[in-house]
Every structure is written in C-alpha cells, then in structure tokens.
Amino acid sequence: MAFNVAIDGPAGAGKSTVAKAVAAEENFIYVDTGAMYRAMALYFIREKIEPADEASIAAACVNVNITIAYEGGVQQVYLNGENVSGFLRTEEVGNMASATSGYIQVREKLTELQKQLARTADVVMDGRDIGTCVLPEADVKVYLTASSLVRAKRRYKELTEKGVSCVLEEIEKDIVDRDYRDMHREHSPLVRAEDAVFIDSSDLTLKEVVERIEAMIREKRPCR
Numbered sequence: 001m002a003f004n005v006a007i008d009g010p011a012g013a014g015k016s017t018v019a020k021a022v023a024a025e026e027n028f029i030y031v032d033t034g035a036m037y038r039a040m041a042l043y044f045i046r047e048k049i050e051p052a053d054e055a056s057i058a059a060a061c062v063n064v065n066i067t068i069a070y071e072g073g074v075q076q077v078y079l080n081g082e083n084v085s086g087f088l089r090t091e092e093v094g095n096m097a098s099a100t101s102g103y104i105q106v107r108e109k110l111t112e113l114q115k116q117l118a119r120t121a122d123v124v125m126d127g128r129d130i131g132t133c134v135l136p137e138a139d140v141k142v143y144l145t146a147s148s149l150v151r152a153k154r155r156y157k158e159l160t161e162k163g164v165s166c167v168l169e170e171i172e173k174d175i176v177d178r179d180y181r182d183m184h185r186e187h188s189p190l191v192r193a194e195d196a197v198f199i200d201s202s203d204l205t206l207k208e209v210v211e212r213i214e215a216m217i218r219e220k221r222p223c224r
C-alpha cells in the first residue's frame, strides 16, 4: 500500500517548500497539484479564453492533456506533450489558475490524475483539496497556513530577490483576494479537513514545520 501525505493550505503558506523537504527526507515523490492547475490555466491564456467564460473553459478541457514526469526527482508538467514547467510560476498564470480552478470540468480532470499518482507511489501531495477530496484516506493530513502579512512578506522577499519591483500592500491584497476565491468557490473549496493537523507557520522555521510532519509520519509507519 502506498503511503500518502496530504498538505493543504492557502497560497504562500510554504506548502511546496515544506512538501519538497519532507518528500526528500522520506524518499517519497512530491506532487505539486497547483502546477497542474497552472498548466491548465496556461492553456486558457494561450487560447485567449476569458476566465468567466465557463462554456469555452468546459469545451477547452476536452482538448487538454496534462501529464507528469519526474526528471532528476523534479516534477515536470507536460501540456499536450510540451514541457511547460518553466512557464507556470508567474502572477498571470497564478491568477488565471485561481479563477478557473473552481470549474468542475477542470477539477475532475486533474483530480483523477492525482488519485492515480497516489495509488501507485508514496507521495507528499500539496494543494487545496487533497485531504478533503483527492486523498480523503491519506495517512497524514496537514493544514498549513500563515497570516496574510507573513505570506505577503515572504512573496515580496522572493520577488525583490529576483529583481522584480513590487509593493507589499498590493501583494497582500492579491493574497487575500486569492484566499477568498479559493475558500468560497462552489466545488472543492479550500477548507481544513476535520482530521487534518493545523500548523500555523507564521512564527515557525521551515525546519520546525518539517520536523512536526516527520514526527506524524513516524507515528503512522513506525517500523520504517
């Protein structure tokens, strides 16, 4: 039986950094489900489909094939055969992903792929609905969050280090808006699963968060 760790939480809570570190430590596969929603969003942007145009989004879903491969242990996302991993981490793609990930046609397509991956391998999977919808039977479930100001400051630091000029207040507003959309959509909204362990990383280091999750994994599979 594959061992599954689900990490959910809002944008910028540090899920991917934490999930990658836990996966490396445990020798599990890290599955970044946000990247799959971003790849779909990239397709909609390229096709010039408006995020509010549900009929066109639904029709486009039929033409999109998302696949995942691991190269050197790093997840690569393919959109209709093209490796698009390098195009996914922009604000434009993130906003489009947030606006379109609420559609049932988009969710059904990606949820099935995610379930398949978790059936066949030990995974740490991060996203918004992993513990609630994708892997309700996950062995370890975490809801990782941080205050919107802490998350905005982290993002601000990341962007300024890359030489991108930005305004902290605008980043925080973007984060608050995205939280609202992710938490209030009709299908698979971001909510903490009842059995997920709540971790607020505002005042914790990466190492502390990773150690807490590893302790939870050890408890569930003590003999490994």
Ligand code: DC
Pocket: 011, 033, 034, 035, 037, 038, 094, 097, 098, 099, 101, 102, 126, 127, 128, 129, 130, 178, 182
């Ligand atoms: O985690 P991220 O920023 O890469 O995610 C991009 C968007 O995709 C986010 O706004 C919400 C959506 N998403 C989702 O609805 N369900 C997931 N499991 C992962 C991401």
